[in-house]
Amino acid sequence: MNKKADLILSSNAVFTGKEDHPIKASIAIANKKIIAIGTKEEMKAYADENTKTYDFKDQLITPGFHDFHLHIMQGCVFLNSVNLFDARSEAEAVKMVQEFADSKPDEPWIIGYMWDAGYWDPQNLPTRHSLDQVLPDRPAILFHAEMHYAWVNSKALELANIDKYTKNPEYGEIEKDVNGETTGILYENATSLVTNISHTFTEEQQEKMFENFLAHAASVGVTAVNDMYAPFQDSIEEYKFFKKFEDKDELSLRLYLWPELNGDIEYAKQLRKEYQSDRLRVSGLKQFIDGVVTSRTAYMLEPYADAPETRGETTFSQETYNTWVTEADKEGFAVRFHAIGDGAIRMALDAFEEAQNKNGKRDSRNAIEHVEVIHPDDIGRFNELGVIASMQPDHFAMSERGVYTDRIGKEREKYVFIINTLQKTGAKLAFGTDFPVDILDPMLQIYRAVTRIDNSGKDVWHPHERITLSEALKAYTAGPAYGTFTENEFGTLEVGKIADIAVLDRNLFDIPAEQIKDAQTVLTILDGQVIYEKDSHLKK
Incomplete structure (x- = not known):
């Protein structure tokens, strides 16, 4: 006798993440997990008088979106x-x-x-x-x-x-x-x-702001996020604050924490031990190597085209990064580096390679954040070293293209945000927003990855770097799950996996690419529970 479902979702467009196109399917959910996927007729065997049944017709059902890089508070x-x-x-x-x-x-x-x-x-x-x-x-x-x-x-x-x-x-x-x-x-x-x-707020102010954030995340189909260390935050106090919400059973998304990589490995181990639940987990460590291109603080191998007196600068030395990464790697931590300039990206890759040479190769899943300007000699090293390219595709349209190109010059401009090239050489992609640098809505990142339309709204910036819609969706679901070592639980819609699901108001595969950014979330599910619903699609 079949187990009875709490929810059954049906659509003519279900993107499971296992195929490159949506399929017509129904999904049965019970006790947080997907218990069956099949036809509407087949799912009737899992329904009883307590089962809530949803029919989304041609609207797209996808795995819940997982933002691989943001700053919550x-x-x-x-x-x-x-x-x-x-x-x-x-x-x-x-x-x-x-x-x-x-x-x-x-x-x-x-x-x-x-x-x-x-x-x-x-x-x-x-x-x-x-x-x-x-x-x-x-x-x-x-x-x-x-x-x-x-x-x-x-x-x-x-x-x-x-x-x-x-x-x-x-x-x-x-x-x-x-x-x-x-x-x-x-x-x-x-x-x-x-x-x-x-940025000094009362606890009451913080609670109200965080509740607002949780509601906002659910409204754009985001079920998991990675909170990345940044100098302006008091990470430890924030983690305690998140834990209060978890203890009250009010943490309505999965929160992967990436505190500072700073050489204090014993403290990092303590934090990892303290935060290790399904909803609140220390996943690894993060540090900055450089700044950004527009302020010429991104670290370049050669001087800036419009300011030959500078190549940018780094927060620490190569020797320091090597020491910290080797130590963290030895203790089983994944490490993620903010690296935007080609010099910074090379430093990050060198530090990861040094750790492999000293500790031996393991399934480390280290990542480089942003990966904006890369030297061609370093492209293949992502795959060779097993480094994830953590990128935010809309970022190339946020900066004024002419200014950006003036900074780095025409030659380096050929290697800006090379998403498709990295993927083709075997690098795993994981997308996010860097919220609040960009808005939290995943649709803008997906639209930009698929179209490569620049800030003018008309021109395509390196059309050969466009990726397919299927690849972009996977980079926002399965990619981050892989990056947090949770690919066996999340990231695709499969029997046995936890039901973190988003439903959009249209089938992205059936519309012109320029309309992707206008798509909206109509339903969000976390742990098999509806946490956001825009319009009722409930049949019973």
């Missing part, structure tokens, strides 16, 4: 901040900030994101003076679209005790003008001088 703040991505001048950005500030009279700090002077006319970086005109007494911190530098006003500098005499922190810069006065731009670790005081 910063993202929580983002959802309650001013988004400046549409600003096309410094004055326009200031006006948006003023309107937001007027709408939030009780907020002590004005926090914003997503401005990019590459889209402005003129393309000059902003200064504190324009913000001072509208916010003379309220502090403001506004993060550049890539999150590696910030624009602040004089009040923020005053509260952070930053003036013309303040020295730069390690791997950071307080920009100053020709007279030595602060401009209001803070690079890399210098931003933490302000975030240390701007």
